[in-house]
Amino acid sequence: MTTPSNVIDATVPDRIDLAALANQVELGEMFEELDAELVGLAPVKRRIQEISALLVVDRARAQVGLTSTPPSLHMCFTGNSGVGKTTVARRMARILHRLGYIRRDHVVSVTRDDLVGQFIGHTAPKTKEALKRAMGGVLFIDEAYYLYRPENERDYGQESIEILLQVMEDNRDDLVVILAGYSEQMKAFFSSNPGMASRVAHNIDFPDYSTEELFRIAKLIAEQMNYRFDAEGAVAMLDYIKRRQARPNFANARSIRNALDRARLRQARRLCDGWSAVVDREALETIRAEDIRASRVFTDGDDGR
Amino acid sequence: MRLTQGQFSFLPDLTDPEIAAQCAYALDQGWSMAVEFTDDPHPRNVYWEMWGAPMFDLKDPAGVVIEVNACREAQPRCYVRLLAFDASKGFETLRMSFIVHRPPDEPGFELIRADGPGRNIGYTLRPYAADAPPGRRYGPGRTP
Numbered sequence: 001m002t003t004p005s006n007v008i009d010a011t012v013p014d015r016i017d018l019a020a021l022a023n024q025v026e027l028g029e030m031f032e033e034l035d036a037e038l039v040g041l042a043p044v045k046r047r048i049q050e051i052s053a054l055l056v057v058d059r060a061r062a063q064v065g066l067t068s069t070p071p072s073l074h075m076c077f078t079g080n081s082g083v084g085k086t087t088v089a090r091r092m093a094r095i096l097h098r099l100g101y102i103r104r105d106h107v108v109s110v111t112r113d114d115l116v117g118q119f120i121g122h123t124a125p126k127t128k129e130a131l132k133r134a135m136g137g138v139l140f141i142d143e144a145y146y147l148y149r150p151e152n153e154r155d156y157g158q159e160s161i162e163i164l165l166q167v168m169e170d171n172r173d174d175l176v177v178i179l180a181g182y183s184e185q186m187k188a189f190f191s192s193n194p195g196m197a198s199r200v201a202h203n204i205d206f207p208d209y210s211t212e213e214l215f216r217i218a219k220l221i222a223e224q225m226n227y228r229f230d231a232e233g234a235v236a237m238l239d240y241i242k243r244r245q246a247r248p249n250f251a252n253a254r255s256i257r258n259a260l261d262r263a264r265l266r267q268a269r270r271l272c273d274g275w276s277a278v279v280d281r282e283a284l285e286t287i288r289a290e291d292i293r294a295s296r297v298f299t300d301g302d303d304g305r
Numbered sequence: 306m307r308l309t310q311g312q313f314s315f316l317p318d319l320t321d322p323e324i325a326a327q328c329a330y331a332l333d334q335g336w337s338m339a340v341e342f343t344d345d346p347h348p349r350n351v352y353w354e355m356w357g358a359p360m361f362d363l364k365d366p367a368g369v370v371i372e373v374n375a376c377r378e379a380q381p382r383c384y385v386r387l388l389a390f391d392a393s394k395g396f397e398t399l400r401m402s403f404i405v406h407r408p409p410d411e412p413g414f415e416l417i418r419a420d421g422p423g424r425n426i427g428y429t430l431r432p433y434a435a436d437a438p439p440g441r442r443y444g445p446g447r448t449p
Contacts, residue, residue: 106364125357132372136365174367 016060025099027052034091039220040213044088047204048095055099072201073101073176074168076144076190078183079206082254085180086142088206092178093138102176108134112146115160123156127163135174144179145189161193168199209252214241218256222287227264232289243297259295266291306413308346311386311402321370324387324405328366331389336400337361338369339390340376342383344408344442347432356380359390373405382408382443408443 022028030052034045051073058068073096077085090107097105110130117123131139141147149155168177179200181189190197209217215238222228229237244255267287271279309315319327328338339359343350356376360369369387376385385406388399412433419427434442 104365132360132368133362133364135363135367135371171367171371174365 014064016063018056018060021056021059022052025052025055027056030095030098034095037220038084038088038091039216040209041084041088041206044084044204044206047202048092051101051202052095052099055101070101070173072172072199074200075176075178075202075204076186076200077178077180077204077206078186080182080208080252082252082256083206083208084253085206086140089138089140089178089180092176096138096176102137103174104136106134106137107140108137109140109142110134111142112157115141115147115164116156118156120156123159124163127160128167131163131167131171131175135171138176138178140178141180143181145181145185148189148192150192161196165195165199211238211241211245214245214252214256217253218260221253221257221260225260225264227260227285227287230286230288233287233292236289236292237287240292240295240297247297259292260287262295263287263291266294306411308384308404308407308411310346310348311404313403318407319403319405321374324373325366325370327401327403328369328387328389331401332363332366332369334389334391334400335393336389336391338363339388340369340372340385341388342376342380342385342406344383344439345432345435346384347414347430347435353384353386356385359388377406380406384408410443 031045031049034048038045051071054071061068075092077089079085086109089109093102093107094105096102108130114130115123115127117126147157147161149157164177167175177200179186179196183205190200218237218241219229219234240259241256244250244259264287270288270291271277271283307314313319313327331338337359340356341353342356343353357372360372363369373385373387383406384404386402386404389401391398391400414430414432417429417431419429421427432442
């Protein structure tokens with residue numbers, strides 16, 4: 001028996017509640033978590049929201065009988081050092097897993113050394129090994145532009161790139177590849193590897209953090225380590241960030257983390273002075289202004305250590 | 306004659322998704338998978354050729370299926386089996402072993418009777434395919 005096409009199938013709903021679908025995968029909760037744990041990074045969060053929205057729309061489309069093909073999710077993260085490329089890549093696996101785009105919540109993090117061999121015939125098995133390990137999850141290639149070394153004609157990086165390209169195409173459902181690197185070098189890398197550029201659908205540029213964002217990061221890191229600033233300490237930290245930003249070799253959040261580690265050392269020395277002090281919990285967790293002001297940034301060092 | 310060795314060999318051949326599901330089970334148990342092939346499937350031949358190294362630290366069956374397909378393509382006229390090795394203390398042995406590929410034609414085994422002293426008879430098995438030297442069994446194929 002044939003159904004006339006103007007009769008609507010009763011099992012297909014004509015209206016779909018997108019909000020309910022989004023709740024099913026707990027999207028709102030996930031965004032809150034992201035906002036709480038990642039300071040700033042607006043373009044990154046926007047892209048994650050887009051990908052999540054696509055998932056919801058795809059599910060809705062499937063319900064009304066429209067076809068939906070899984071999107072290509074290979075990504076490229078560019079930005080200066082310490083802006084959170086690696087951190088986001090690690091979180092991305094959890095997010096994509098939660099959204100159901102990848103089967104497993106795991107990231108295999110590799111660099112050039114793990115992919116490129118040292119002699120003829122060494123590269124292919126090495127690259128394939130790394131790819132197989134990452135199957136079902138995310139392959140994160142840090143400093144990806146090192147893969148291609150135009151100055152050395154006999155470099156095996158090209159071979160590795162070719163295998164990567166093939167797997168990125170053939171096993172699109174099994175694997176998400178995330179490349180990361182500094183903006184300039186990645187641009188050069190893509191211009192010499194057009195095949196790679198065309199297969200990476202998402203180019204996300206990580207902006208540098210503002211002073212205020214860096215201060216929030218400092219507080220967040222300190223909190224995670226169970227430290228806190230007293231009032232003057234916070235002022236000193238803000239002051240430190242401003243001065244440190246103006247200096248060369250500023251590596252955003254990484255510089256902040258290092259500064260905090262050094263502040264911890266100074267705090268420990270202050271507490272242990274003479275090995276005779278008795279301390280309470282508050283003293284152990286408080287970073288005071290003097291711990292930060294002792295930094296060379298405030299005197300005249302050249303790298304702020 | 307259909308070769309029946311290892312798990313699932315009395316069932317119809319496993320499809321790729323079924324193989325992947327079995328691998329997923331093994332990997333979830335923390336076992337590592339290995340692919341092996343042979344053109345000498347005598348039951349006493351426990352030493353099959355290794356197809357690459359055993360795959361330690363895999364998390365997902367997709368990697369195993371890729372290797373199985375690569376082996377099938379390179380050795381279409383061989384038997385290919387998948388092994389799951391349990392490295393945990395107290396086991397340190399295979400936990401799974403099943404055939405994932407067979408040559409197109411399986412002639413089977415000949416039962417050989419050898420007359421001994423008195424009326425004793427010794428029995429042994431010999432694959433019909435073993436008439437040909439290694440590499441040419443089960444039809445023209447590549448050397449293992």
